[in-house]
Amino acid sequence: MRVLQWICCPVCGNKTRLQIQADTELKNFPLYCPKCKQESLIDAKNFQITVIRGLNVKGKNLLTEYPV
Numbered sequence: 111m112r113v114l115q116w117i118c119c120p121v122c123g124n125k126t127r128l129q130i131q132a133d134t135e136l137k138n139f140p141l142y143c144p145k146c147k148q149e150s151l152i153d154a155k156n157f158q159i160t161v162i163r164g165l166n167v168k169g170k171n172l173l174t175e176y177p178v
């Protein structure tokens with residue numbers, strides 16, 4: 111089973127339209143949130159999200175599991 115994770119907006123916590131899988135790597139990726147219309151800059155690797163620019167609520171889970 112392939113597992114995808116939705117990336118949540120670091121600003122408002124809403125689910126964005128971006129999904130990643132375990133081997134997805136993002137570097138300086140501009141993550142746009144359709145809800146609060148903020149853009150954050152993130153890195154992603156091994157389901158770990160690092161917020162480079164933008165609000166980062168510490169300890170907040172930025173991924174939502176989405177089994178396919």
Ligand SMILES: [Zn+2]
Nearest residue numbers: 119122143146
């Ligand atoms: Zn947002």
